[in-house]
Amino acid sequence: MSEPELELAIRAEKLDAADELAGVRSQFILDDVVYLDGNSLGALPASVPGRVEDVVRRQWGELRIRSWDESGWWTAPERIGDRIAPLVGAAAGQIVVGDSTSVNVFKALVAAVRMAGDSGSGRRDEIVVDATTFPTDGYIAESAARMTGCTLRPVTPAEVPGALGDRTAAVLLNHVDYRTGRLHDLPGLTAAVHAAGALAVWDLCHSAGALPVGLDEHGVDLALGCTYKYLNGGPGSPAYLYVRADLQSRFDSPLPGWNSHAEPFGMRPAYEPAAGALRGRVGTPDILSMLALEAALEVWDGDGVSVEAVRAKSLALTDFFLECVAAYVPSGRAESVTPVDHAERGSQVALRCADAGDVMKRLIERGVVGDFRHPDVLRFGFTPLYVGFGDVERAARVLGELLR
Ligand SMILES: Cc1ncc(COP(=O)(O)O)c(C=O)c1O
Structure with missing residues (x-):
């Protein structure tokens, strides 16, 4: 890892350790894929198969x-x-x-x-x-x-x-x-x-x-x-x-x-x-x-699971993702079209990027799942109930590797 990568990875670890929603992830069935497509299809809650x-x-x-x-x-x-x-x-x-x-x-x-x-x-x-x-x-x-x-x-x-x-x-x-x-x-x-x-x-x-x-x-x-x-x-x-x-x-x-x-x-x-x-x-x-x-x-x-807590973590996740993208992705290769102002930001980050369809295909092959929206948008959704800061850092790092 390079020095900036190490610094961001350490920050991610600290943010995850302080995250009061971190435990909620265990209520979902997930693997080691970084799943940033919950704004299209949310992950499977562990209670669902038994109920069905x-x-x-x-x-x-x-x-x-x-x-x-x-x-x-x-x-x-x-x-x-x-x-x-x-x-x-x-x-x-x-x-x-x-x-x-x-x-x-x-x-x-x-x-x-x-x-x-x-x-x-x-x-x-x-x-x-x-x-x-x-x-x-x-x-x-x-x-x-x-x-x-x-x-x-x-x-x-x-x-x-x-x-x-x-x-x-x-x-x-x-x-x-x-x-x-x-x-x-x-x-x-x-x-x-x-x-x-x-x-x-x-x-x-x-x-x-x-x-x-x-x-x-x-x-x-x-x-x-x-x-x-x-x-x-x-x-x-x-x-x-x-x-x-x-x-x-x-x-x-x-x-x-x-x-x-x-x-x-x-x-x-x-x-x-x-x-x-x-x-x-x-x-x-x-x-x-x-x-x-x-x-x-x-x-x-669950205790402490509220829309307000989810919103606070969502903004922290998208802020951190934008920071990691700025650090890892060569300038000019991907440009965020998501507002920086918290009052105007949902729970996703959209990056405009040449060959976005192909880039997303390669991201998915590397275990980072977002989606592609025609004609040139890479879309990453952040579901605070199961996405952590380590996921965010890894997603941006893999994106940076692909775009360099
Ligand atoms: C804003 C919005 N409206 C509607 C839909 C889809 O509608 P439906 O649930 O009928 O497929 C989507 C699907 O992604 C959506 O993003």
Whole structure:
């Protein structure tokens, strides 16, 4: 090891020794690979395989249909919603789990337009969408706009305040940009949307479980997110939908499936929505995935495991990674596109780099797993529950070796 490498390796050791979340890693099934792709698919919590086995063998295999009541299958969407709620700053009774993020974007946006109604000067018929959004949100917003007779207005988050007016019905924003890792100003943008009389819909895929969101505190109207990234629910685990308590009686779902009926087993021809967040349910929940997610969320029950502790460690990890990259990577070979300012940084670092696809392939061969985003971005996600400072130093060192 060279002298700077030795110095950074010693610092990493000290930071790991002082890390109060270090012990949480043992609750995950991991090997000696440096796993920096938890912003795409979280690692496997050790409690999940046993729980899934029980759900399959005993609950399904032995209790069979009795499990809808006796194993709590029927109420799982709202029960698990209440487990996610404190992680995103929401009181109980406002979140249901189910369907994919994409489907929940659709439900939330159409319902938002329906709730927005008229302004003094006519119908609110414009949906503002983050032009830099993860593509699925943009595709679905375009379809939601066509179906509701709205115009779609794609603008960057910075341009949102200037784009708002008395025609704006709803604004769909990503809390953290999936490509650059930029954290957007949820309180400020939500307040601006409200000042224009519109509804704010937030996609929390890259923030829930990584940093405080404060849904209730900041008066967010509707929100949604996936559970397979920082919540470690597993591949394709169900997403969630937040409907603020005081909006629930007006939430008119565009997908009014029988699970959201006031009396689902009444089998009535006429639809009558259930009270509360249950209105966000659609059809039969995906029990195997949902109960795997429920087991995964138990990691958050540990002593000292809180979103605040996770955020503090996340910022320390990304700071240290940027420092190691600056020390190890030849200048000009990789440039960070992630904000330096903590107030604008999520839990990932994105480096723009020539031949990024090939570089990531070689990093993975060397035991450092991040991902590549077209056309030239190396993306590294930092999940504080299982990533340590030694991992960070090693990842940057291997990257430096490859780029020299
Ligand atoms: C911001 C954001 N929204 C949505 C999705 C994906 O949606 P879905 O869960 O429906 O595949 C992702 C996936 O990475 C994402 O990053």
